[in-house]
Amino acid sequence: MSAPAAAGSNALTIDVEDWFQVENYKGVIRRAEWEALDRRVVRNTDRLLDLFAAAGVRATFFVLGWVAFRHPDLVRRIVAGGHELASHGYGHARVVTLSPMAFRKDLRAAKRLLEDIGGVAVRGYRAPTFSMSPGSTPWAYDILAETGHAYSSSVFPGRHEGAGSAEFAPFREPRSGLLEIPMTAVRAALLGGRTVPASGGGWFRIMPYPLFAALLRQVHREGRQGNFYLHPWEIDPGQPRPSGVAALPERKHRIGLHSTEARLMRLVRDFRFDRMDQVFAADLGGLPAIGPAPLRTAA
Ligand SMILES: [Zn+2]
Numbered sequence: 001m002s003a004p005a006a007a008g009s010n011a012l013t014i015d016v017e018d019w020f021q022v023e024n025y026k027g028v029i030r031r032a033e034w035e036a037l038d039r040r041v042v043r044n045t046d047r048l049l050d051l052f053a054a055a056g057v058r059a060t061f062f063v064l065g066w067v068a069f070r071h072p073d074l075v076r077r078i079v080a081g082g083h084e085l086a087s088h089g090y091g092h093a094r095v096v097t098l099s100p101m102a103f104r105k106d107l108r109a110a111k112r113l114l115e116d117i118g119g120v121a122v123r124g125y126r127a128p129t130f131s132m133s134p135g136s137t138p139w140a141y142d143i144l145a146e147t148g149h150a151y152s153s154s155v156f157p158g159r160h161e162g163a164g165s166a167e168f169a170p171f172r173e174p175r176s177g178l179l180e181i182p183m184t185a186v187r188a189a190l191l192g193g194r195t196v197p198a199s200g201g202g203w204f205r206i207m208p209y210p211l212f213a214a215l216l217r218q219v220h221r222e223g224r225q226g227n228f229y230l231h232p233w234e235i236d237p238g239q240p241r242p243s244g245v246a247a248l249p250e251r252k253h254r255i256g257l258h259s260t261e262a263r264l265m266r267l268v269r270d271f272r273f274d275r276m277d278q279v280f281a282a283d284l285g286g287l288p289a290i291g292p293a294p295l296r297t298a299a
Helices: 031-036 041-055 065-070 072-080 100-118 138-146 201-206 209-221 247-254 260-270
Strands: 009-016 060-063 084-087 158-160 163-165 185-188 194-197 226-230 272-274
Touching: 009 041, 041 072, 041 260, 060 065, 060 072, 065 072, 065 100, 072 084, 072 100, 084 100, 100 138, 185 209, 194 201, 201 226, 201 260, 209 226, 209 260, 226 260
Parallel strands: 009 060, 009 226, 009 272, 060 084
Antiparallel strands: 158 163, 185 194
């Protein structure tokens, strides 16, 4: 039997991109090569959809425009499953490397495409590799608001990818008023008060499960809600191994791939999870209407 569900609820979020689009492989896989590589994002995301349906849990899927353009049926299956459709931008360039104009173009392209395919409003955005913050890219929040997004979930407390933020709880970026829902981190008493990510991805694959669960329970004791993320490729141990990757990035990418699916399902049994727009509805100013709804009439 699994442990009883913890009192706090948590957002379950999936960043829908493929194994070759990660920052770790940027040095060995050029963007121009993406098209020809073994695409695994559809089967891996479908696997997650099946697992979530069986577990009766809903999630938020931050879908990359590049993926949505090539696999519109996958986007429709996400919406049909009762999940929240959100944006991971179009081309997966780190926000700190983009001009405001390039960022606006990337955001618009992704949002329009996802809404046209999914038939639902896209309210949320997650920056590639959490590469923005009020301090490093304040203009990014203005542009998110201007392009019709209601929230971002794009920053890590502490230093991260040239961005990061001091805030642990959801906050309104002062200039734009846009809601930022940071990734979960805790000052871990177990680790001498150090700030430790407790939000998924590589850290979830590396940490012993009981430690991760203990950190998440600390989040709830502090009166916060968790914000968990994973990529479809993180449950896929059969993905190709590109040559020329240095030992450390290769280890970082591949560690725990065999056991992540089982750990993820243990996590959703042990804790309560739901879509981001449900878990953080109070911060967003009310519960959203769920379900496919026409966005615009034909013009
Ligand atoms: Zn990403």
